[in-house]
Amino acid sequence: MLGxxxxxxxxxxxxxxxxxxxxFLIASLLPGDLAYVILGDQATPEKVEALRxxxxxxQPILIRYLGWLGHILQGDFGRSFRTGQTVxxxxxxxLPVSLELMILAEFLGLLIGVPLAIACAAKAGxxxxxxxxxxxxxxxxxxxxxxxxLLIYLFAVELHWxxxxxxxxxxxxxxxxxxxxxxxxxxxxxxxxxxxMRVLRSDLIxxxxxxxxxxxxxxxxxxxxxxxxxxxxxxxxxxxTITGINIGRLIGGAVIVETIFALPGIGRLLVSAIxxxxxxxxxxxxxxxxxxxxxxxxxxxxxxxVLDPRIRHGHA
Amino acid sequence: MKAPTxxxxxxxxxxxxAFAIGASIGTAHAxxxxxxxxxxxxxxxxxxxxxxxxxxxxxxxxxxxxIFDTLTGMDDxxxxxxxxxxxxxxxxxxxxxxxxxxxxxxxxxxxxxxAQAVKENFDRQKDPANKCRCxxxxxxxxxxxxxxxxxxxxxxxxxxxxxxxxxxxxxSNNVIHSPTAWKTKGDDYSRNxxxxxxxxxxxxxAGDRMVLEKNPDYWNKGHPYLDRIILKPLPDxxxxxxxxxSGEADVxxxxxxxxxxxxxxxxxxxxxxNTYKGSGAAVYAFNTKTPPLxxxxxxxxxxxxxxxxxxxQAITNGLARPATNPxxxxxxxxxxxxxxxxxxxxxxxxxxxxxxxxxxFKMLVTATxxxxxxxxxxxxxxxxxxxxxxxxxxxxATIPPRAFMRQFQVTPWRIVDxxxxxxxxxxxxxxxxxxxxxxxxxxxxxxxxxHARNTADIAKRTEDYCAISRIINQxxxxxxxxxxxxxxxxxxxxxxxxxxxxGVIDVSDAWLE
Numbered sequence: 001m002l003g004x005x006x007x008x009x010x011x012x013x014x015x016x017x018x019x020x021x022x023x024f025l026i027a028s029l030l031p032g033d034l035a036y037v038i039l040g041d042q043a044t045p046e047k048v049e050a051l052r053x054x055x056x057x058x059q060p061i062l063i064r065y066l067g068w069l070g071h072i073l074q075g076d077f078g079r080s081f082r083t084g085q086t087v088x089x090x091x092x093x094x095l096p097v098s099l100e101l102m103i104l105a106e107f108l109g110l111l112i113g114v115p116l117a118i119a120c121a122a123k124a125g126x127x128x129x130x131x132x133x134x135x136x137x138x139x140x141x142x143x144x145x146x147x148x149x150l151l152i153y154l155f156a157v158e159l160h161w162x163x164x165x166x167x168x169x170x171x172x173x174x175x176x177x178x179x180x181x182x183x184x185x186x187x188x189x190x191x192x193x194x195x196x197m198r199v200l201r202s203d204l205i206x207x208x209x210x211x212x213x214x215x216x217x218x219x220x221x222x223x224x225x226x227x228x229x230x231x232x233x234x235x236x237x238x239x240x241t242i243t244g245i246n247i248g249r250l251i252g253g254a255v256i257v258e259t260i261f262a263l264p265g266i267g268r269l270l271v272s273a274i275x276x277x278x279x280x281x282x283x284x285x286x287x288x289x290x291x292x293x294x295x296x297x298x299x300x301x302x303x304x305x306v307l308d309p310r311i312r313h314g315h316a
Numbered sequence: 317m318k319a320p321t322x323x324x325x326x327x328x329x330x331x332x333x334a335f336a337i338g339a340s341i342g343t344a345h346a347x348x349x350x351x352x353x354x355x356x357x358x359x360x361x362x363x364x365x366x367x368x369x370x371x372x373x374x375x376x377x378x379x380x381x382x383i384f385d386t387l388t389g390m391d392d393x394x395x396x397x398x399x400x401x402x403x404x405x406x407x408x409x410x411x412x413x414x415x416x417x418x419x420x421x422x423x424x425x426x427x428x429x430x431a432q433a434v435k436e437n438f439d440r441q442k443d444p445a446n447k448c449r450c451x452x453x454x455x456x457x458x459x460x461x462x463x464x465x466x467x468x469x470x471x472x473x474x475x476x477x478x479x480x481x482x483x484x485x486x487x488s489n490n491v492i493h494s495p496t497a498w499k500t501k502g503d504d505y506s507r508n509x510x511x512x513x514x515x516x517x518x519x520x521x522a523g524d525r526m527v528l529e530k531n532p533d534y535w536n537k538g539h540p541y542l543d544r545i546i547l548k549p550l551p552d553x554x555x556x557x558x559x560x561x562s563g564e565a566d567v568x569x570x571x572x573x574x575x576x577x578x579x580x581x582x583x584x585x586x587x588x589x590n591t592y593k594g595s596g597a598a599v600y601a602f603n604t605k606t607p608p609l610x611x612x613x614x615x616x617x618x619x620x621x622x623x624x625x626x627x628x629q630a631i632t633n634g635l636a637r638p639a640t641n642p643x644x645x646x647x648x649x650x651x652x653x654x655x656x657x658x659x660x661x662x663x664x665x666x667x668x669x670x671x672x673x674x675x676x677f678k679m680l681v682t683a684t685x686x687x688x689x690x691x692x693x694x695x696x697x698x699x700x701x702x703x704x705x706x707x708x709x710x711x712x713a714t715i716p717p718r719a720f721m722r723q724f725q726v727t728p729w730r731i732v733d734x735x736x737x738x739x740x741x742x743x744x745x746x747x748x749x750x751x752x753x754x755x756x757x758x759x760x761x762x763x764x765x766x767h768a769r770n771t772a773d774i775a776k777r778t779e780d781y782c783a784i785s786r787i788i789n790q791x792x793x794x795x796x797x798x799x800x801x802x803x804x805x806x807x808x809x810x811x812x813x814x815x816x817x818x819g820v821i822d823v824s825d826a827w828l829e
Contacts, residue, residue, distance in 0.1 A: 033713070033714075036713045036714060036716070036717050037713045038370075038449070039449065039716075042449065042452045042716070043713075043716040043717040043720060044717075044720050044750060045717070045720065045721060048717060080362075082362040082363070082368075082369060083362045083363050083368070083369075083506070083507070083522075084363060084365075084368050084503055084506050084507075085507075085522070090522065093521070093522050093523075094522070094523060148555070149554050149555065149558075152554075152555055152558045152562075153558065156558055156559075156561075156562040156564075157558050157561045157562050160562060160563075163559075163562065163564050164555055164558040164559040164561075164562045164564050165356075165548075165550050165555050165556070165558070165559045165564055165565075166524075166525075166548065166559070166564050167524050167525075169521075259551050259552050260552040260554075260555045261555065262524075262548060262549065262550045262551065262552070262555065262556075262559075264521060264522060264523030264524035265523075268360075268523050268551070269523065271551070272359075272360050272523075272551075276362075277713060
């Protein structure tokens with residue numbers, strides 16, 4: 001097992017290195033030289049030249065990358081040229097918001113998706129199953145920005161039940177905090193539940209055809225007990241994977257949702273960093289998010305190995 | 317003198333015609349004390365230290381108007397009025413201005429406000445070692461002296477007949493910071509600003525909200541009215557308006573590209589639409605050194621092909637006001653004859669035929685939905701008269717350098733709402749200026765620009781500026797599409813919002829009904 005973990009950790013290094021290189025290249029290749037951005041409407045050729053020199057932008061891209069990487073290895077991700085905040089400060093301030101949004105969205109997604117999947121699988125091919133399957137298809141094709149605006153108009157503008165935008169920290173006002181998170185989390189969950197439902201539904205249907213389920217039926221167990229106790233647990237393995245991978249998708253969704261609902265999370269930080277060409281923040285945040293994602297997947301791999309001995313022995 | 321980046325401010329307008337629906341200045345006894353409002357802004361504010369952020373955007377201006385004071389303010393008629401300065405006088409050549417300061421004013425941290433503080437603010441921005449981007453906008457000021465505790469003297473490189481009006485806008489150049497605060501807080505100062513203004517920064521969560529509390533020791537007794545102002549960035553246009561409708565925000569920033577919300581707010585009795593018709597315009601420069609734009613007939617034809625009403629309808633639902641000169645209705649420059657070419661597509665076709673060669677050229681357009689829309693509408697209008705314009709989409713940040721290097725044929729630019737036409741007109745049209753983008757030189761134009769800058773008499777200056785407009789319009793070296801109109805939408809309960817000079821929402825003296 002230890003050997004397996006060590007091997008996996010070794011794989012992680014080149015992946016992280018590649019991520020950092022890509023991040024740096026993408027940020028450097030964005031149109032709009034940083035010197036021009038900083039100088040704005042005073043970007044005369046002489047001033048641009050001088051600033052590029054000061055910032056080391058006139059050096060070859062490889063040298064700049066290695067310099068950046070060197071600082072990161074010492075824990076220095078750089079500082080925003082606009083706000084003076086360090087990348088770690090900015091991410092530290094905003095990470096709790098995005099994490100809370102992700103957890104709530106995933107929770108709501110499961111809350112909607114799991115019961116529906118069970119209900120569908122219980123009478124697979126029935127009217128309810130067919131209705132929900134097509135609804136799920138429909139929901140999958142509704143973009144987040146549309147459902148966000150619709151939810152705002154319904155629950156904030158028309159019904160006045162929930163706030164349209166805004167945020168209070170959890171530590172300051174837990175109830176208020178949840179009120180602000182309901183609509184954004186629901187928006188993301190609306191895009192999440194169809195996937196959850198469809199995966200769990202088909203796994204459940206497969207499981208329900210297994211011999212031991214037939215045996216349980218023959219023993220006279222109630223359908224309810226068979227469904228919840230005997231079928232649900234073995235059908236959940238794919239769901240766990242999906243839930244893990246979804247975290248990555250949710251980061252993408254958070255960019256839009258945080259902007260619409262004015263939540264001060266990582267997504268907003270990214271959007272404003274792109275808008276203002278705050279490349280230091282942009283590179284740092286993308287790298288941290290990507291590293292987080294890679295490490296998440298590493299943890300999922302480890303979980304599998306724990307769950308299934310064949311994987312850790314390299315037979316699967 | 318400005319690229320069409322997001323509106324960024326120098327100074328407000330001198331004399332304006334403006335109107336406000338719903339938000340009136342009100343009678344003196346009507347103001348109520350207490351309460352709190354939330355302002356929904358377009359952008360995240362990066363900070364307040366001029367050395368760090370360079371220039372403030374309109375969102376930062378709103379906060380700066382509450383936290384800081386300027387030497388002078390702008391009254392409802394567009395005349396400068398006393399703030400931190402009580403009175404002022406100038407030398408005959410308008411190159412030396414002396415301000416007498418208000419005694420007994422203290423910064424929020426207890427530091428006394430005096431002439432030395434004003435001088436230190438200026439020197440810090442001017443010091444070449446500090447490399448402040450803000451220094452560009454004070455290049456016309458040579459130095460600031462503090463001969464005694466309550467007197468400051470501005471010595472200018474170029475004459476400025478309107479300096480007190482130029483100092484009114486709540487820009488990074490004009491607001492007065494506590495020297496003690498920036499010295500003791502260092503890198504942290506930018507996000508912990510200290511001024512003398514009516515509100516004190518209480519807390520600020522990045523990307524979320526800034527809480528401003530009433531300054532109990534404000535020098536203007538009885539002001540401000542509100543106990544608290546909360547500023548929030550609400551970056552999405554639609555949810556920003558929804559927040560106003562649902563009550564999370566009491567005042568929001570908006571512009572005419574969001575015509576739907578403005579029209580909806582006009583119909584909603586609970587909401588008010590505040591409009592300010594500023595001076596200046598959205599403008600475009602022809603590079604007159606590149607064919608086919610080196611031929612005056614081609615340039616005239618392209619201008620005559622513009623159907624601004626149709627453009628306004630297509631882009632802003634008819635809200636945008638067509639412009640025929642660079643000053644606009646909001647300026648004190650009123651011309652009987654600004655020399656504008658008529659809208660005449662038939663004449664345009666004739667002129668292009670007379671030119672004889674195919675008219676193909678490229679236009680720079682910002683790679684944003686708005687930039688593309690405007691570009692496509694112009695393309696269609698020009699196509700109708702037989703000219704082929706190719707759209708070249710570029711990043712917003714690359715327009716200034718391309719313009720400086722004259723690497724364009726047509727480029728968008730902007731003349732912002734300033735107190736005086738001189739700074740921008742001189743920069744945009746005087747021979748040899750880095751932003752005289754048309755590459756066009758005319759001794760008569762130069763003479764008029766110089767005369768207008770050295771003259772105090774409004775009538776004579778107006779004559780000069782109208783003559784300048786006639787030359788530019790007739791030679792068609794630049795053209796103007798729409799005048800600057802600024803919008804804020806608010807709950808009808810919010811009163812006391814002044815005119816949006818320079819597009820700034822100033823809530824520092826607002827109250828709730």
